[in-house]
Amino acid sequence: MSLSTTDRSLLDPAIRRLNALRPLSSAARASLEYAMLEGVQHAGANEDLVSEGDPVDSVRIVLSGWLCRYKMLEDGRRxxxxFILPGESCDAHVFLLSTMDHTIGALTPVVFAEVKRARFDSLLAADRSLAEAFLCETLVNNAVQREWAVNLGRRVALERVAHLFCEIFERLRPVGMVDGNSCAMPVTQMDLADATGLSVVHLNRTLQELRASGLIVLRDRTLVIKDLDALKDVALFSPGYLQVYRGGRERG
Structure with a gap:
């Protein structure tokens, strides 16, 4: 099976993401590409891919579009x-558990690859570089969750929003989805408020403060960071927890 240019373009974010965490062998890349292509699926905006309490027996890898993990309270608060960004998986090892403890929903139209557990297990068993890459991704996801806990528990509103923007920018960079100092930001203010634990009114005021400070421009579903170093200072942001190894050599 040969891959067309279109196929490779679709799969590129996932391959680049994993390869940034651990250099993949040529065989691992080829095996994963074929497995992903066989399981390509689509979902519309506001559609849930899997809900809290559902059984899980596969791994979903995002090829394009944005998703989120979320929890709902009984009174409807979310x-x-x-966020789950292009190139990232929706928990590579979640099928080891019996059911989902949260819901994964599409914020935009998405394209994703669904790889069944048996196929995924065989891919990891066949190549150590691929197993290490997915394990690294799981560990990074854990680190991201810890950072989000700090965001909600200790950072003030301005720091929370600035930190989220810095993190998204740095997560999109390894998959080639930043353009200079800008990146996509295809989410609503409600989404941003629900991610930062703020009301929409407070979130809007915070965005206005970041704009007035000359740090960002947020328009037409695009974020432009006017001064990344200054935004990182405001956010108290250090990217070390994302553990992205730049410039690694591919294994043979």
């Missing part, structure tokens, strides 16, 4: 506990 807490977004993380």
């Amino acid at each position: 807490q977004i506990v993380n």
